Amino acid sequence: MMSRNPNRVVQWRSGEGAMDLKARVALSSFMFMLLLFSPAHAFYLPGTYLHPYHKGDKLEVKVNSITSIETELPYSYYSLPFCRPPEGIHKVAENIGEMLMGDQIENSPYKFQMKIDQNDLLACVAPAMTENDVKHITQRIDDLYLVNLILDNLPASRLIRQKDPSNPLRLTGSPIGFKIEADSQHYIYNHLIFKVLVHPYDKDSGSGAVLGTGEGLDTMPVATTQNLTGTYMVVGFEVVPCSVVRDSKAASKLNYQDALPPSDCDPKKPYQPIKVGQEIVYSYSVQFEDSSIRWPSRWDAYLKMDGARVHWFSILNSLMVISFLAGIVFVIFLRTVRRDLTKYEELDKEAQVQMNEELSGWKLVVGDVFRAPENPQLLCVVIGDGVQILGMAVVTILFAALGFMSPASRGMLLTGMVMLYLFLGIIAGYVASRMWYTLKGLKDGWRPIAWKTACFFPGIAFTIMTSLNFLLWSRGSTGAIPISLYFTLLFLWFTISVPLTLLGGYLGVKAEPITFPVRTNQIPREIPPQRYPSWLLVLGAGTLPFGTLFIELFFIMSSIWLGRVYYVFGFLFVVLILLVIVCAEVSVVLTYMHLCVEDHRWWWKSFFASGSVALYVFLYSINYLVFDLHSLAGPASAMLYVGYSLLMAIAIMFATGTVGFLMSFYFVHYLFSSVKID
Secondary structure, three states: OOOOOOOOOOOOOOOOOOOOHHHHHHHHHHHHHHHHHOOOOOOOOOOOOOOOEOOOOEEEEEEOOEEOOOOOOOEOHHHOOOOOOOOOOOEOOOOHHHHHHOOOOEEEEEEEEOOOOEEEEEEEEOOOOOHHHHHHHHHHHHOOOEEOEEEOOEEOEEEEOOOOOOOOEEEEOEEOEEEEOOOOEEEEOOEEEEEEEEEEOOHHHHOOOEEEOOOOOEEEOHHHHOOOOOOEEEEEEEEEEEOOOOOHHHHHOOOOOOEOOOOOOOOOOOOOEOOOOOOOEEEEEEEEEEOOOOHHHOOOOOOOOOOHHHHHHHHHHHHHHHHHHHHHHHHHHHHHHHHHHHHHHOOOHHHHHHHHHHOOHHHHHOOOOOOOOOOHHHHHHHHHHHHHHHHHHHHHHHHHHOOOOOOOOOOHHHHHHHHHHHHOHHHHHHHHHHHHHHHHOOOOOHHHHHHHHHHHHHHHHHHHHHHHHHHHHHHOOOOOOOHHHHHHHHHHHHHHHHHHHHHHHHHHHHOOOOOOOOOOOOOOOOOOOOOOOHHHHHHHHOHHHHHHHHHHHHHHHHHHHOOOOOOOHHHHHHHHHHHHHHHHHHHHHHHHHHHHOOOOOOHHHHHHHHHOHHHHHHHHHHHHHHHOOOOOOHHHHHHHHHHHHHHHHHHHHHHHHHHHHHHHHHHHHHHHHOOOOO
């Protein structure tokens, strides 16, 4: 049978009403801002609102896209010849994050009644399989695709026995079928045994308002938690897939949810083969079991953090790097720079003139250190975009660490990132415009700078995403961004990001420019020959920031590409802060080294000194592809992986490069403002 079971976590939000996408986006934006600026009384952030059920109430299982770590290409559940629900297929309304993730949630024929056990219910008798059906379903089985089932916002999980029976391995998703190599025959799991864990309502489970993030943000008032005695809450959802041979002719005479002959899923009995012309009987059973798990803790089994010691090791490793670099910066400031400045200021004017002839190092480039760099427009644009990306990352990870963007709220993380990026356009425009005003000393030209800032990184992302989208469209994957989402993102970009970026540019040019402490010579100073190429130092500088994040990067890559849930945002936030500190220190040290060898072209070098960490991130992603995703099937999956990795590396370069540049600018400005020389 299947030799391994890939781990996959899928979440579903509450609420099933259809709503126009733009209206939902506007509502989500409004509620997101309301959350930022108004207090909310809540006791359980990660998840949707409490949903109590009386005995006999209807429960309905949802299905999401089928997924596999072998291809990374999600497909619609009903792209395979599975049972359709009697009332027809209905899609659940989606937010931006879910669409970008390739989720496609729909109803299913699996329906229960709370606290009523039912066995061997008929789901349907699928029509005779065509040759095309057999080809598709066997290919999905070979690629280890999983069916993702969801009940009351909980993904279905499977418990796999290990050596220690008291600690079974929990995997999410149910395999479609399996192949027995001995007879080269594929078999399908056509009978599902569901176990629903329930917990009776108690006062502690429903006290206070409960914040949810399903359709935007939902709240449950305190008043609604009354008179719920005797109700139950779903706290667990497990599935056991079986392959059972049933008489299709006899089952065809029965109605939906009629009882079939009992089956015990005995592995010694024959399995249901997949053959052309074969009619397959799909059935299911459901068992309810009382559980001591309380509703606020029901996600703990999915969000269980492994490898805490590794995360702490990553942080301690980063602290050691920071301490080492801080020592170097301390020596530069207190011993070298301060000593030279103190000695220089104690001399009289004649001695200063004589000393100027004997000066060396950074003191010789005083008349060129603030000379405008090459491509100043591009520098201003990337710094503006870098501030926007960095602000988005910090706020998103902080909110996720506080629980506002947990995996229980499907798509909320990506939706929050998109909305934050749009609203932070005002900061990007301000920084880019003011930097341009500082470099050129002219107010003219801020509009092109603001427009380019608003378009540069989004243009790169749009180009990469469109190229990958054509690939996904050609494969019929649900991971392809629908054309409606393209227009929605363009609408949001034109109505939120661009106006705010232009407003920020206007405010930036109205602010006072940063004055340089020394005058720039008309004729640039010749740079002496360097012993080592400067680009070698720039590339080497990126290894230190990479050493800060590479351990956490492994967990993030595993979460994205191996379907493992990532929920240690507290560790990630700490690592992000440490990364910012290391980037700032590395850039300062490298800038000082360039100035000491009389190289005044520090602007772009300070940006790439810390931004070069993106190169190592991209190389690490290729290494991860070769050694950890070596089973990735087909060139389409590899191209998809490389495309997304490239986009991630570019975003990291903009953010980390901006940190290094701004810190180096402050360092150089502070250094030469202390020099008493005309």
